[in-house]
Amino acid sequence: MKTDSLKESLTPTRLQGRIRSLDLLRGFALLGILIMNIQSFSMVGAAYFNPTAFGDLTGSNGWVYILSHLLADQKFMTLFTILFGAGIVLMTSRAEARGVSSAGLHYRRTVILLGFGLLHAYLLWAGDVLVSYALCSLVVFPLRKLSPKTLLTLGLGSVLIGSVIFLFIGLSLGYIPPEDQAEMMDNWKPSAERVQEEVTVYRSGWLKQMEKRVDTALGIQTKVFLMWGLWRAGGLMLIGMAFFKWGVLTAARSTRFYFGLAAAGLTLGWTLSSYGLVHNFSRNWSLDCQFIGSQYNYWGSILVGLGYLSLVMLISRSQVGGRLLRSVSAVGRTALSNYLLQTVLCTTLFYGHGFGLFGSVERTAQVAIVLAVWIVQLIASSWWVKRFRYGPTEWVWRSLTYGQFQPIR
Numbered sequence: 001m002k003t004d005s006l007k008e009s010l011t012p013t014r015l016q017g018r019i020r021s022l023d024l025l026r027g028f029a030l031l032g033i034l035i036m037n038i039q040s041f042s043m044v045g046a047a048y049f050n051p052t053a054f055g056d057l058t059g060s061n062g063w064v065y066i067l068s069h070l071l072a073d074q075k076f077m078t079l080f081t082i083l084f085g086a087g088i089v090l091m092t093s094r095a096e097a098r099g100v101s102s103a104g105l106h107y108r109r110t111v112i113l114l115g116f117g118l119l120h121a122y123l124l125w126a127g128d129v130l131v132s133y134a135l136c137s138l139v140v141f142p143l144r145k146l147s148p149k150t151l152l153t154l155g156l157g158s159v160l161i162g163s164v165i166f167l168f169i170g171l172s173l174g175y176i177p178p179e180d181q182a183e184m185m186d187n188w189k190p191s192a193e194r195v196q197e198e199v200t201v202y203r204s205g206w207l208k209q210m211e212k213r214v215d216t217a218l219g220i221q222t223k224v225f226l227m228w229g230l231w232r233a234g235g236l237m238l239i240g241m242a243f244f245k246w247g248v249l250t251a252a253r254s255t256r257f258y259f260g261l262a263a264a265g266l267t268l269g270w271t272l273s274s275y276g277l278v279h280n281f282s283r284n285w286s287l288d289c290q291f292i293g294s295q296y297n298y299w300g301s302i303l304v305g306l307g308y309l310s311l312v313m314l315i316s317r318s319q320v321g322g323r324l325l326r327s328v329s330a331v332g333r334t335a336l337s338n339y340l341l342q343t344v345l346c347t348t349l350f351y352g353h354g355f356g357l358f359g360s361v362e363r364t365a366q367v368a369i370v371l372a373v374w375i376v377q378l379i380a381s382s383w384w385v386k387r388f389r390y391g392p393t394e395w396v397w398r399s400l401t402y403g404q405f406q407p408i409r
Contacts (some may be wrong), residue, residue, distance in 0.1 A: 018333070019090075021316040024325060026083050027332030027381075028312055032076030034342055035068050038366045039200055040127045041346035042358060043215060044198045046190050049294070052285045053189050056362055064363040066386055070273050073297055073302075077129070078305030081233050084133055086249050089144050103141075109401045110137045110247025116336070116397070121288055125343045126216035132225055133189050136234040151242035158235030159302070162228050170291030185287050199359035206353040236302070250314040262310035269303030272296045322362040330381035334391030345373055 039048050046053035051065045091109070092102035117130030143154065173181065186194065201212045220229075243249050276296025280289040315325070331338050348354035349369070350361070361369070384391065388408050390398060398406045 004314075018233055019250055020329065022083065022086065022249060022328040023088075023311055023332035024063045024316050025079060025249065025309065025312045025332065026335050027328040027330065028308070029076045029079035029083065030331055030338055031309075031328070031377065032072055032336045033080065033339075034346075034370050034373060035072035035076070036074075037342065038126065038346065038370050039068075039363075040367075041125070041343075042350045042361050042366055044190065044195050044359065045126075046188060049290065050285050052186055054359070055196055061363040064367060066277065069361075070270055070275060073273075074301035075269075075304045075308060078236060078302050079309060081133070081236040082240035082243060082309070083218040083249070083307070084137070085140065085237030086244035087240075088137060088141060088237070089241045089244050092141075092144060105401065106141055107138070109343050109397070110134050110141075112397055112400045113137075116340075116393070120340060120343065121221070122210075122214055122325070124340075126213045126220065128217065128220075130339075131221050132229040132233050135225065136230060136237055139230070140234055140237045140241070143238060147243040148242040151245070155235040155238030155242065158231050158238065160235075162231030162235070163298055165227055165231070166291045166295060166298070170288050173288055173291070181287065184290075188287055189285070202351050202358040203356045204352040206351075209278070209351060209353075226271070234296075248313070251316045255314065255317075258310040262307045262314070265303040265305070265307030265310065269300040269305075269307060272300030273304065276300065290295050301325075327378040327382045328384040331377055333385055334381050334394060336397065337391030337393040338381060340393055341377065341380075342373060345376070 036048070039124055044054045051057055055061065057065060060158060086400055088106065092106055095102040095105050099193065111134075113130055114134035117128050117132075117134055121128035121131055143151065146154070153208070176184075190198075240249070247253055276293055279296065280293040283289050283292075283293060346369075350356070350358040381391075386394075390406070390408060393407060396407050
């Protein structure tokens with residue numbers, strides 16, 4: 001009886017225990033992330049941060065960049081990271097309520113996610129975020145039981161540290177040796193030869209891509225993580241924990257609260273991000289824009305993300321757009337599978353082991369591809385959740401976490 005009871009406790013959340021607002025927000029965030037990631041899939045890496053590094057910026061292409069920057073750059077990632085922090089509190093609190101060691105469960109779950117991320121980063125796409133999430137999750141987990149106010153304070157402090165690091169580097173550029181500045185500039189605005197080299201690599205076969213992909217992924221998981229990812233992602237996870245405890249993510253706050261947060265977040269956030277664009281274009285996207293000019297959107301994206309969060313909570317309570325909302329929620333229920341599916345679809349389209357379109361698709365055409373991928377994911381996810389409990393990758397993740405095959409039908 002005791003063994004049976006333990007096995008029963010070591011089971012994932014039942015479907016009726018899911019929180020609708022979280023699934024809806026997760027699906028909204030996952031779909032929105034592709035607006036920016038499509039640039040990483042289809043263009044040289046520097047163009048993701050510096051639009052003058054590659055591709056046309058005139059006419060409609062320029063407007064696509066401006067709108068994607070204002071509407072999406074770091075905004076949906078902010079939501080996804082906040083949700084990840086909330087998920088830690090939700091999962092561990094449910095485990096503890098069943099008398100299960102939440103620490104053991106969390107660390108098993110996180111190590112498995114880390115494995116998924118490493119495979120994703122080194123075999124498919126260097127822009128993976130799962131490794132950073134897993135590492136940050138290990139750091140913030142011991143803090144999950146702190147009060148919401150303390151979590152919010154620590155979260156904002158962590159985000160601030162990331163900002164201070166970038167500002168310090170930007171203000172110190174004049175003291176950096178010229179040869180080091182030249183190397184930094186070549187990463188920020190690469191030469192024509194370096195651009196062509198990257199295009200050639202990713203139009204080549206899968207094995208030829210490996211050296212470039214491994215080098216990029218390793219840099220993201222070490223230098224970029226320590227300078228930026230740890231502080232921003234870790235801080236937003238702590239903020240997500242606080243918001244979950246306050247009921248912000250479960251649509252439990254007042255309508256006035258959400259309207260107020262949406263108005264303030266979107267107004268202030270878009271103002272900051274817009275000013276950052278004006279600043280960077282006026283500086284012709286010089287090297288200091290990477291560190292100083294980026295800070296306007298660094299903070300503006302968090303405010304816009306909170307505005308989006310509030311709007312989704314209001315929509316979640318209103319019950320409007322039933323079929324579409326159910327489809328977005330289905331994407332949210334299968335978010336990990338859909339995140340990996342975006343990579344498979346886009347790398348097949350752009351990389352040399354598929355159609356080899358890397359470096360040849362302008363920003364306007366990228367919009368059409370994003371819409372096509374969204375349609376595929378909305379339809380496929382709706383079909384899947386009507387027949388299965390979890391997404392395919394979620395099923396593997398849960399089965400490995402709980403040490404036994406989970407029912408999927």
